[in-house]
Amino acid sequence: MHSEKVGFGRRFAGLGQLWRSRYALLVIPLVLIVVITVVDLRSPADIHLGPALVIAPAITASFAGPRLTGAMGALALAAQVIIAVFHGGLTTTNHLVQIVTLAVLSVLVVCFCLVRERRDRQLAKVRSVSEAAQHVLLWPLPDQIGPLQISCLYLAAEEEARIGGDLYAATRTEDGVRVMIGDVRGKGLPAVGEAAILLGAFREAAHQHADLPALAAALEHSISRYEADFATSDGDAGEHFATALLLEIPDRSSATQMISCGHPPPLLLTPDHSVSPLSLHPAPPLGVAAMAAADHTPDVAAFHAGDTLLLYTDGVIEARDHDGDFYPLPERIANWTDSSPDVLLHHIRRDLLAHVGGRLDDDAALVAIHRPPTPHPGHRLGKAFHAGGSRQ
Structure with missing residues (x-):
């Protein structure tokens, strides 16, 4: 019972550490969105940095799932709208094209996350079956x-x-x-x-x-x-x-x-x-x-x-x-x-x-x-080192 509690505690701690690390990485795309937006607003009218906002959901997809990636894409799209409002108008052709392009690219990145997540689940099942077969065979x-x-x-x-x-x-x-x-x-x-x-x-x-x-x-x-x-x-x-x-x-x-x-x-x-x-x-x-x-x-x-x-x-x-x-x-x-x-x-x-x-x-x-050395009389053979079966 104690070992089960210890194992559960380790798994919970590992999940917590993974959760914290992912949210810590979210700082990177958030900072990029803010920096790109501020620089674009302060740049001359003929300089457009808005297309670079697609970097934010693309980076998020490398360490997060489709939900966080979609949320980051929505934030990037909102930043592009803010840039359009304060930099020539929302209805200008250039800004409309940038908004639509960013939206399409963000959706594609989210779709990529969905496919990757599905494949990861399938791979986890295959590995689980393979591990079970290993213990049987x-x-x-x-x-x-x-x-x-x-x-x-x-x-x-x-x-x-x-x-x-x-x-x-x-x-x-x-x-x-x-x-x-x-x-x-x-x-x-x-x-x-x-x-x-x-x-x-x-x-x-x-x-x-x-x-x-x-x-x-x-x-x-x-x-x-x-x-x-x-x-x-x-x-x-x-x-x-x-x-x-x-x-x-x-x-x-x-x-x-x-x-x-x-x-x-x-x-x-x-x-x-x-x-x-x-x-x-x-x-x-x-x-x-x-x-x-x-x-x-x-x-x-x-x-x-x-x-x-x-x-x-x-x-x-x-x-x-x-x-x-x-x-x-x-x-x-x-x-x-x-x-x-x-x-x-x-x-x-x-x-x-x-x-x-x-x-x-x-x-x-x-x-x-x-083959361990033969122990002297009166001494018991020490406990064997744990082999732990086969290792992947």
């Missing part, structure tokens, strides 16, 4: 699974979406944790259906198969079974596939098993500030492995206490800046190896968006997994 990962601390990050390339073809999931087994990160072919909303199939298959099969190769084979079977459902009239059957990285992290051993189905290898971050990609022998992506007779033999790597594993999709390492250079993920994270998973992904998110100029060309997902 990509379940927020807990901040701690067994002895592991975990955090995740999702950045969608589509402006009106918060989810696309990248995916991740983690589940607890009897003696460890199984994690998957993947990327289906394509991007944006059309890839959501295939991502849903792969996630559902992993959540079910992860508890039914004793080893990682059997799990990979089950996922391959699920993707191949539903491949025809996504074939379009363009005849792209057989071109629907997904890359995936599967991990099995035991509780009492540092030997972590991994199977890469065409997915980039994870990065191992150690307490001595080293960053290195793990050596993998990738199999073909899911959906084409049946044709390639894939070998799902797992690779084994040491994941010691104090280390962090960073899983990512190709949308991260293939992100380009304005010069066309790829994002150098290993070099950038070298200074953050001792950060918690949540803080690490916060740094990467900020740095990645700065690298691409604020907008990605492809969806990007990351999962950071940290």
Whole structure:
């Protein structure tokens, strides 16, 4: 109950601040109307500044809605009438043309505000549905699974979406944790259906198969079974596939098993500030492995206490800046190896968006997994850092 009150108070304070800021900005067009009117009245008869009054409703439209914009247009029109009365007469042809022109332009600006406001409402609905779909499809990962601390990050390339073809999931087994990160072919909303199939298959099969190769084979079977459902009239059957990285992290051993189905290898971050990609022998992506007779033999790597594993999709390492250079993920994270998973992904998110100029060309997902040092006897493991699920 207290948290609900706090949340309501924050939302109310935010709305109040927005309301005050908008009314503070109204001073700008009001001052312009007064200045233009006074200068025009004091200018010679052959100088006409009245047409500049249209600036007032135009500026108002940049931060206010149609009502305030219309009110500002009416004030500008009234100022034009005052100028006409004291500067040659209201019935002169020049002033009549200026009044009619200002009225028409003000109406057009108000119409623009109405269209923009309607589009903003539609966009808000799309984002709301997209956010709901994200929570249904990509379940927020807990901040701690067994002895592991975990955090995740999702950045969608589509402006009106918060989810696309990248995916991740983690589940607890009897003696460890199984994690998957993947990327289906394509991007944006059309890839959501295939991502849903792969996630559902992993959540079910992860508890039914004793080893990682059997799990990979089950996922391959699920993707191949539903491949025809996504074939379009363009005849792209057989071109629907997904890359995936599967991990099995035991509780009492540092030997972590991994199977890469065409997915980039994870990065191992150690307490001595080293960053290195793990050596993998990738199999073909899911959906084409049946044709390639894939070998799902797992690779084994040491994941010691104090280390962090960073899983990512190709949308991260293939992100380009304005010069066309790829994002150098290993070099950038070298200074953050001792950060918690949540803080690490916060740094990467900020740095990645700065690298691409604020907008990605492809969806990007990351999962950071940290194995905390074993606490001394008599000491309890501190509370895990809050991951907060995926971030837009």
